[in-house]
Amino acid sequence: MYSIIVVPPAVAADEPGGGRTDSRIRLAPGERLPFGRAVGDRTPDARTPDAHSPDAHSPDGSTGGGGLSIAHEGVSRRAGEITAQGTFWTLSNLSSHQTYVVENPEGAGEHIKVGPGRLEAPVPFEFSRIVLPAAGDLLSVEVWAPRHDYLRSPRGLDGATTAPAFSVDRTKRYFAVLAALCEPRLRGEPHAPLPTVDRVVERLRPTWPTASRTSVQWNIDYLAVKLRLKPGPETADTGPRLNGKKESLVSLALRFDLVREDDLAVLAAPAGRAVR
Known part of the structure; x- marks a missing residue:
């Protein structure tokens, strides 16, 4: 079952391989997607290949089936890696000097920073935008985590209800x-x-x-x-x-x-x- 959807950035059309904006890459829990200027392209909407395939492992031993190629001279050859983790995902920053920002477009400025070399930083947003600084440009990779799991209890617990943390009356x-x-x-x-x-x-x-x-x-x-x-x-x-x-x-x-x-x-x- 897919849990993470990655939307590649819109790279300038005059860049090699640029102008691609309609592809989406779907990841199932446990799958990894390396991205950067020199990673192999991964087929959009495709699952990871069989584990015995020559392309099934990235240099660090993770499964990935290629990666997301971002044709921009300001992006590191191996810039980072996205890993699907069920209802959320993690981001590894493989750059040695760039900090990546992950924004929540619905969060009124909410964001997290993933510093150079940070591995497996958890991202809690349902809709996210990875902002990559690239030689004066800011490239955006969108990541969606639409899968939601909720607690379904057959019956409520006995006793007094929990007082709300903040009680506001929307009619006042x-x-x-x-x-x-x-x-x-x-x-x-x-x-x-x-x-x-x-x-x-x-x-x-x-x-x-x-x-x-x-x-x-x-x-x-x-x-x-x-x-x-x-x-x-x-x-x-x-x-x-x-x-x-x-x-x-x-x-x-x-x-x-x-x-x-x-x-x-x-x-x-x-x-x-x-x-x-």
């Missing part, structure tokens, strides 16, 4: 404020500056006509307490001053999926149906 004004703060990064701009309080007020006016700087700032302060970034008013300790309060709120919300792209609908509610 504080959630609309949080969604407005997160919106730029959820819209595909992972490094976008956060909106000012005035911009948040303007963004909320269609659903909250009486929004003001004071009310929005009050909700930001409330969120800092509710999400445990600051101690509550019932404690004598006010805690250290929280610099970058908005940045901390957005980072926490995006990291734990408290606000998703679907939640931005609260910012576009029809007139007369404003959030409470």
Whole structure:
């Protein structure tokens, strides 16, 4: 059963072998795909060959059936290796000096770095983009991990339910404020500056006509307490001053999926149906 799909980069058409953008390579658990400027091409949508085939083993002894050839002079001859591991995959960086970045296109800037020489770094993203620095260019190899395994218990456990880590009510004004703060990064701009309080007020006016700087700032302060970034008013300790309060709120919300792209609908509610 295939578990990992690799989409090769779009190399410039004037490069030898360039312009190929429609091929996909499918890997089953345990299969490996070396990639680089001087690895043998692997047939798209093909499984690893028989273990007795001359091409069935890479120089390090792994099975692979050829590899993904990236025809760019800035890519190492043996740049790296992708290994399918069931519901996830690992990346080996065989370069001696380049750091590779693996981005989560759906994660509002979420990424991991795989340093030179690092082997079998696990990648947890369902949709991933390996970014390879190549002589002034940035080449992208997409890797998809669509297989999902879930726990299926025949019956629930007895006893009290587990309290949620973060309890938010998506019908409340504080959630609309949080969604407005997160919106730029959820819209595909992972490094976008956060909106000012005035911009948040303007963004909320269609659903909250009486929004003001004071009310929005009050909700930001409330969120800092509710999400445990600051101690509550019932404690004598006010805690250290929280610099970058908005940045901390957005980072926490995006990291734990408290606000998703679907939640931005609260910012576009029809007139007369404003959030409470």
